[in-house]
Amino acid sequence: MEETLNLGQFTLLDAFLTNKEVAIREFYIAQYPKTKYYILKNGGTLENTKDVFQDAFFACWKKLSTGKFKPKNKTEIEAYLFTAAKNKxxxxxxxxxxxxxxxxxxxxxxxxxxxxxxxxxxxxxxxxMSITLIAFENLGKACKDLLTQFYFNKMSMKTIAENLNIEEASAKNKKYRCIQKLKELALGDDSM
Amino acid sequence: MKPQIEITQLEWDLIERYLDHNKASDKTLLLNEELTQIPNVDAKIAHIKKVREQIEDRIRQSKIKEFHEHISVDKNDTKVNILSPEKMNPKLIWYAIAVALVVSFGVLWMFQSRNSPEKIFASHFEADPGLRTVMGASNEYDFYEGMVVYKRQEYKEAINWWQKLLPEKTENDTLNYFLGVAYLAEGNAEKSLEYLEPATKFNDGIFIEDAAHYTALAKIKLGKIEEAKDLLNAHPSERNNKLLNALKE
Incomplete structure (x- = not known):
C-alpha cells in the first residue's frame, strides 16, 4: 500500500489530520508552482496566485481535517487542491x-x-460571533502561542504548563483569559 | 455587540474536557453528571465548539501565511511565456513536444515513485522533541529560552536564541545538534548541514546517531541519496535503519 503509516492512513493525510506542520508546509511549497503557472497563464498576477492558492489550501485542509474529504492517496489531495484553486x-x-x-x-x-x-x-x-484572522493576529504572542499549542499542536495542558514552567491550573487560567481576549477582539472587529 | 453567552472558566474547562474525552472511558458518566449541573448547557457546548473550530481555522490560516514565506519569489517570474506555434519552425515544435514528454515522464516518475526523496523526507522527518526546560543555571538561560520556543515549533525564534550562543560555544554538540534540527524543520537543509556536519562533531556524545539521522534527512532533501545511505550505514539505530530501508526500496 502506498505510503502506509499509522492507522493505515497515508503520510500526507495523517499530516493534515494531526497538523504536522513540516509535512504540510512541504506539500504547500511543492504544489504552489502548478497553481502559479495556471493563474499567470490566465491573466492573473503573483498576488492573485498567492490569495487564490492560500484560500484553496485552507479549504482543502479544512475538508480533510473535518473528514468531509476522504482521499485514497496523495494524488487525490493534489487534484482536489488544484481544482479548488482553478475554480476559485x-x-x-x-x-x-x-x-x-x-x-x-x-x-x-x-x-x-x-x-x-x-x-x-x-x-x-x-x-x-466570528473570530477573524485579524483578531487572532492581534492577540499577542503569548496567547497565540498558548492557543496554538493547545488547539493546533494538540498538546495537553500539563505539557504546556511544564514548558511554561507554571502550574497546570495557571496555564488553564491563562488559556481561558486568552480566549476571552480573543472573543473581545472579534466582537470589536464585528462592530467595525 | 455584547457576547450572548457568559461561560465561567470552570464551565469552559469542564465542557472542553467533555468534548475531548474518550467517549468509551469510565469517566463519561461522571462527566455527564457534572455537565447537567451547568445551566443552559447545550447552548454553551455549541458556543464552545464553534469558538474552538474558529480558533483552529484562524491558526491554520496563520500557518498558511507562514508557509508562503518559504516560497522564493522571483520578481521576473510574473509572466508565463507561451510560444506562438505559427512563429515556430515545425521541426522545433516536434522537438519541443518530445522534450516535454520526456520531462513530464521523468517528473511523473519522480513524484509517483513510491519512495521519491520528497516523500521519504516528508514521511520520516519528525523534529526532535527537545530537552526538558528546567531553567536552573543562569548561564544556560538563553539556551533554554530557545528550547521553550523550539518546543512550540517556532524554529526561527529558537534559531535566534541559539545563534547568540554560538560564538562562545562553537564546538558544543547540543547547540549544534538543535540548531541543525531547527534549520531543517524550517526547510533549510543546506544551512542545517552547517551545524550537523561533520559527524565527528558528535563523536562520543549522546547525539551521534540522531545527528546522523537528521544529516541524512537533510541530504535526502538535497537529493544526495548515496551520501545519506553511507551515513545511515555508519550509524545504525532503529530509526536510521528504517530510513535506510526506505531509501533502498
Missing part, C-alpha cells in the same frame, strides 16, 4: 467581468436584494 480563479475572473458589464438597473436590483439579505443575516448573526 475562474469564479473570481467571471465575477470581475460580470461586475464590469452589469447594467445599472440590474445593479440596483442586486443592491436591493443584497440589502434584504444583509438585514436578515445581521439578525441571524446577532447571536453569532
Amino acid at each position: 480563479w475562474i469564479d473570481q475572473t467571471r465575477h470581475l467581468t460580470k461586475r464590469n458589464t452589469i447594467a445599472i438597473d440590474e445593479k440596483s436590483y442586486h443592491l436591493a436584494a443584497d440589502e434584504t439579505m444583509q438585514t436578515s443575516e445581521m439578525e441571524k448573526s446577532e447571536e453569532q
Whole structure:
C-alpha cells in the first residue's frame, strides 16, 4: 500500500489530520508552482496566485481535517487542491467581468436584494460571533502561542504548563483569559 | 455587540474536557453528571465548539501565511511565456513536444515513485522533541529560552536564541545538534548541514546517531541519496535503519 503509516492512513493525510506542520508546509511549497503557472497563464498576477492558492489550501485542509474529504492517496489531495484553486480563479475572473458589464438597473436590483439579505443575516448573526484572522493576529504572542499549542499542536495542558514552567491550573487560567481576549477582539472587529 | 453567552472558566474547562474525552472511558458518566449541573448547557457546548473550530481555522490560516514565506519569489517570474506555434519552425515544435514528454515522464516518475526523496523526507522527518526546560543555571538561560520556543515549533525564534550562543560555544554538540534540527524543520537543509556536519562533531556524545539521522534527512532533501545511505550505514539505530530501508526500496 502506498505510503502506509499509522492507522493505515497515508503520510500526507495523517499530516493534515494531526497538523504536522513540516509535512504540510512541504506539500504547500511543492504544489504552489502548478497553481502559479495556471493563474499567470490566465491573466492573473503573483498576488492573485498567492490569495487564490492560500484560500484553496485552507479549504482543502479544512475538508480533510473535518473528514468531509476522504482521499485514497496523495494524488487525490493534489487534484482536489488544484481544482479548488482553478475554480476559485475562474469564479473570481467571471465575477470581475460580470461586475464590469452589469447594467445599472440590474445593479440596483442586486443592491436591493443584497440589502434584504444583509438585514436578515445581521439578525441571524446577532447571536453569532466570528473570530477573524485579524483578531487572532492581534492577540499577542503569548496567547497565540498558548492557543496554538493547545488547539493546533494538540498538546495537553500539563505539557504546556511544564514548558511554561507554571502550574497546570495557571496555564488553564491563562488559556481561558486568552480566549476571552480573543472573543473581545472579534466582537470589536464585528462592530467595525 | 455584547457576547450572548457568559461561560465561567470552570464551565469552559469542564465542557472542553467533555468534548475531548474518550467517549468509551469510565469517566463519561461522571462527566455527564457534572455537565447537567451547568445551566443552559447545550447552548454553551455549541458556543464552545464553534469558538474552538474558529480558533483552529484562524491558526491554520496563520500557518498558511507562514508557509508562503518559504516560497522564493522571483520578481521576473510574473509572466508565463507561451510560444506562438505559427512563429515556430515545425521541426522545433516536434522537438519541443518530445522534450516535454520526456520531462513530464521523468517528473511523473519522480513524484509517483513510491519512495521519491520528497516523500521519504516528508514521511520520516519528525523534529526532535527537545530537552526538558528546567531553567536552573543562569548561564544556560538563553539556551533554554530557545528550547521553550523550539518546543512550540517556532524554529526561527529558537534559531535566534541559539545563534547568540554560538560564538562562545562553537564546538558544543547540543547547540549544534538543535540548531541543525531547527534549520531543517524550517526547510533549510543546506544551512542545517552547517551545524550537523561533520559527524565527528558528535563523536562520543549522546547525539551521534540522531545527528546522523537528521544529516541524512537533510541530504535526502538535497537529493544526495548515496551520501545519506553511507551515513545511515555508519550509524545504525532503529530509526536510521528504517530510513535506510526506505531509501533502498
